[in-house]
Amino acid sequence: xxxxxxxALKNIGKYKSSSIDEYxxxxxxxxxKIALKTVPHNIINTIIDSKLRGRGGAGFPTGLKxxxxxxxxxxxxxxxxxxNADEGEPGTFKDxxxxxxxxxxxxxxxxxxxxxxxxxKGYIYIRGEYTDSIHMLRTAITQAKNKGFLxxxxxxxxxNLEIKIKLGAGSYLCGEELTLLESLxxxxxxxxxxxxxxxxxxxxxxxxxxxxxxxxxxxxxxxEHGTENYKLIGTEDSPGTKIFxxxxxxxxxxxxxxxxxxxxxxxxxxxxGGIKNNGKFKAAILGGAAGTFVDKSVLDTPMAFDTLKExxxxxxxxxxxxxxxxxxxxxxxxSILEFFKHESCGKCVPCRIGTSQLVLLMENAKKDxxxxxxxxxxxxxxxxxxxxxxxxxxxxxxxxxxxxxxxxFENQF
Amino acid sequence: xxxxxxxxxFEPQQDNLLNILHELQNNNPNxxxxxxxxxxxxxxxxxxxxxxxxxxxYYTMFSLKPRGKYVIRLCKSPVCHMIDTNIVLxxxxxxxxxxxxxxxxxxxxxxxxxxxxxRCAEAPVMMVNEKIHKELDSIKxxxxxxxxxxxxxxx
Ligand SMILES: Cc1cc2nc3c(=O)[nH]c(=O)nc-3n(C[C@H](O)[C@H](O)[C@H](O)COP(=O)(O)O)c2cc1C
Ligand code: SF4
Ligand code: FES
Numbered sequence: 001x002x003x004x005x006x007x008a009l010k011n012i013g014k015y016k017s018s019s020i021d022e023y024x025x026x027x028x029x030x031x032x033k034i035a036l037k038t039v040p041h042n043i044i045n046t047i048i049d050s051k052l053r054g055r056g057g058a059g060f061p062t063g064l065k066x067x068x069x070x071x072x073x074x075x076x077x078x079x080x081x082x083x084n085a086d087e088g089e090p091g092t093f094k095d096x097x098x099x100x101x102x103x104x105x106x107x108x109x110x111x112x113x114x115x116x117x118x119x120x121k122g123y124i125y126i127r128g129e130y131t132d133s134i135h136m137l138r139t140a141i142t143q144a145k146n147k148g149f150l151x152x153x154x155x156x157x158x159x160n161l162e163i164k165i166k167l168g169a170g171s172y173l174c175g176e177e178l179t180l181l182e183s184l185x186x187x188x189x190x191x192x193x194x195x196x197x198x199x200x201x202x203x204x205x206x207x208x209x210x211x212x213x214x215x216x217x218x219x220x221x222x223x224e225h226g227t228e229n230y231k232l233i234g235t236e237d238s239p240g241t242k243i244f245x246x247x248x249x250x251x252x253x254x255x256x257x258x259x260x261x262x263x264x265x266x267x268x269x270x271x272x273g274g275i276k277n278n279g280k281f282k283a284a285i286l287g288g289a290a291g292t293f294v295d296k297s298v299l300d301t302p303m304a305f306d307t308l309k310e311x312x313x314x315x316x317x318x319x320x321x322x323x324x325x326x327x328x329x330x331x332x333x334x335s336i337l338e339f340f341k342h343e344s345c346g347k348c349v350p351c352r353i354g355t356s357q358l359v360l361l362m363e364n365a366k367k368d369x370x371x372x373x374x375x376x377x378x379x380x381x382x383x384x385x386x387x388x389x390x391x392x393x394x395x396x397x398x399x400x401x402x403x404x405x406x407x408x409f410e411n412q413f
Numbered sequence: 414x415x416x417x418x419x420x421x422x423f424e425p426q427q428d429n430l431l432n433i434l435h436e437l438q439n440n441n442p443n444x445x446x447x448x449x450x451x452x453x454x455x456x457x458x459x460x461x462x463x464x465x466x467x468x469x470x471y472y473t474m475f476s477l478k479p480r481g482k483y484v485i486r487l488c489k490s491p492v493c494h495m496i497d498t499n500i501v502l503x504x505x506x507x508x509x510x511x512x513x514x515x516x517x518x519x520x521x522x523x524x525x526x527x528x529x530x531x532r533c534a535e536a537p538v539m540m541v542n543e544k545i546h547k548e549l550d551s552i553k554x555x556x557x558x559x560x561x562x563x564x565x566x567x568x
Contacts, residue, residue, distance in 0.1 A: 090490040090529035128435060128474050129486070129530055131543040166428070167435050169472035172528060186430030186458075188471040245533065247492045253534035289491065321492055321533070335494040339528060345471075 002258065002266045005233060007241045008055075008094075008217035009257045011102045017136055020143035023104045029149055031220035035112040036157050043116040044070060047219065050227040051239045055094075056084055056212030057287070057316045059238070059305040065209060068199035070117040072207035080208040081119040082184070082198075083110055083216055085126040085133070086168050086175035089288030090339060091319030094243040095213035097255050099126070099133035102217075103140035107163065109216030111149060112223060114161050117209055122163040125180050128170060137165055172343040173394055177210045179345075190347050191392035214243060214318075234260035238304040242318050246272040249279060249324035261302040264294070268322060279324035283409070287316020289336045290397035292404035293329070312407050314400065329409055330372065334362045336401050344394060351395030354386040358398055372413040376406050416440075416450065420457045427458055430468060434475055443479035443520060444542075473527075481516050481523035483561055486540040490529035493537040501537050504554040521565060522558075 006012070015022035023029070035043055048063030069079065083106065087095040098106055110122055126134055141163055144150045152160045166184050168174050174183040178192040181203050202208020218240055222230050231239045238260040244267055247253045251273030258271070264284060268274065275281050281299070285291050292313040301311055308315050323332065341355040358379060365375040383399035390396050419436050423429040437450050446469055455462045469475045485505065489498050506512055509522050516523040532538040535547035539554075546557050 087531055088528065091492055091533050092529070093531040093533060096531045128431075129527070129540065132545075165432075167431050169431055169435065170474035170527070171472055183431065184428060186427040186468070188467055247533035247536065248495060255534070285491070319533075321495075323495070327495060332491055332495060335489075335491040339490060342528065 002262055002270055004257055004271070005241050005259045006257050007221045007230075007233070008098060008105070008214050008243055009102070009255075010221065011105055012097070013101070015102075017101050017103055018139050020104065020140070020147060024147075028104055029108060029147075031223040032108050032111050032149060033155065035115060035223050036155050036159060040070070040116045040118065043112065043223070046222065046227055047116070050222045050230045051237075052215070052218055052222065052230075053238060053305060054212055055214035055218070055242065055318070057089065057290075059315070062211060062215055065199060065211070066113060066117050068197070069119075069207045069209040072200050074206045076204075076206055078121060078204075078206050079117060079119040080203045080206060081110060081114040081117065081122040082180070082203065082208060082210045083122070083124040083213055084175060084177065084180060084210055085124050085130070085213050086172075086180065087130070087213070087317075088127060088172035088175045089290065089317040089319060090336075091245060091247055091285065091288050091291075091321045092317040093245050094255055094318055096130055096133055097243070098213050098217050099130070100136050103133075103136050104144070105217045105220055106137075106213055107140055107144050107149070109219035110163060111154070111161060112219050113209060113211065113216060115159050117207075119209065120160050120162070122161060123166050123184060123203075124163065125166045125168060125174075125184050127168040127175075134165065134167070141165070171345075172339075173345050173392070176393055179392070180210065181208070190345055191394075193391075235302060235304045235307070237306045242303070242315070244271075244303070244318045244320055246320045246322065248284075248322035249276045249327065250274065250322050251276055260304045261307070263300050263302060264320070265299040267303065267320060268299075272322070275322070275324050277324075279326070281322070282325045282327060283323045283329055283332075285321040285323075285332065285336075285401065286319070287314040287400075288319045289339045290393075290400055291316045291319065292400050293333075293408055294404065295408040297408070312404055329405065330362070330365065333401060333405055334359070334366075337362055337398060340394070340398050348389075348391040348395065350386050350389040351391070354382055354390070354395065355398065357382055358402075373410060376402070376410060376413070380406060416453060420453065425457055425459065427460060430454070430458060430465070431472070433457075434469060438475060442482060444481065444484050444523070445476040445479050448477075479516070479520065481521050482565075483522050483541050485522060485524045486527040486530070487513070487524065488528070488530045488532070488536070488538050489526045490533075492529070492533040496536040498537050500551065501539060501549050501554060504549075504551045505558070508555050508558045521562070 052062040053059040174189040198208040243257045256271040344355040346352040387396045538547045
């Protein structure tokens, strides 16, 4: 039986998350002490060498992002570091667990990354609904400041860093990194055009590093234990661990961190206790609403960025929404498409009209359920058009669930 | 709390706008942002009223209209939807006789829908102001609502 392997969640349950003293007793902030004695350049090389990939969904190499941000010129002399804690992808709650139960590991990761790229100002952009996480982070930041891990001359070095909390206000799109920058600047959440990327021109037009909560939480482990140890875990292309959040028709829904490459079967049956009421597995949605449907033929595929891609699926945020045999799969698709309709910002026509059109098609399908194949083709046609013409990744996302549903379930209709 | 007092806790910079709006709204007995607040904020940040208005309109957590003292946010994202949000809506309707987007006449409750609240392992869930209520069934929902009503009567 596979076991959980914890890196981002390594301290969970080992200290009271509101007490930095308890955290220090279990060796907290050791990685910051090590890092601040190292040349920034070497830290970036360590992260590059670890092959750590972003855990926010896209899987971009974290070390490279740090390198680009470090090398970019800043006109004001400021560089920024931002933690993306917007966590709005349906089925995902891993970042919340880290922030509520181990806020200091996140701060440690941010402090090290800021030192490495030369950022002096940091922000945690967190969704407004996460009230417990917000309270916990506020406490943790104050405590870290009082102990000299944040503020001026951190640990008696020349390094200064301030971290502030910025609240979102109910927009999924603001989790997209460029839109996040707009929102953080106090504007409406309309996306910016890429490029430039944040590493070049980010917050207030200056070089900015944006990483997900879980990504930052890997850094202390890598600094403390070294890249060789880190790379022993996980797969060649995706080293380390991943937190999977499993929900729906399983006996033990919850969060499980395990080495990248565990199979869906292990996650559902060994960790999450199998299907509820001795039912049969029908489908899972991997990666959230901007994710993919899979059927039982994927149960033994290793869960990692590249292996899933080969199957037309995505790892995404690590969300796994499980459906048992008796669940109507079209109804889940409808719920997902309603989500996109609700979250479309309306700035560009293909997505504003397209997301409504997709829901309308589904509602027609409800009335005449005889021809699901035809509806599926219409949905795909519309979603492909949106993917080609929409301004930002949100409008390019509905194709993921639609295409995968067709791929895996079409012959059941 | 006095509104100026709230404003003065923030540097007068545009990037503090969302934090300020949250704070003002949380301190408003009817969970909303009246026009005078938007004007106040615009002046404080040295920006236009329309810029502030545009932001408030964009974000779903902010309201320009008075809401109940208790705002119920019901998750209707896929997992909660699948486990059963209808039961939650129905029970709320039975108990306080309002549906999505409505406010009770006594201005005690408003009901809104929300996307995934990050508690999918405990679906279906709803938030009442800052507090999460999970693994909802008819009994839990009526307990939550009844205890709020009772509390308010005894005030
Ligand atoms: C519509 C949309 C929503 C997103 N929401 C989030 C989010 O809530 N949290 C997150 O970390 N990344 C989110 N992302 C991904 C970010 O754009 C970005 O890739 C990520 O913050 C980079 O961090 P990482 O490299 O550590 O993964 C979203 C992307 C899109 C297109
Ligand atoms: S694709 Fe959708 S969310 Fe993105 S800019 Fe266009 S309308 Fe807005
Ligand atoms: S789907 Fe309802 S909390 Fe996530």
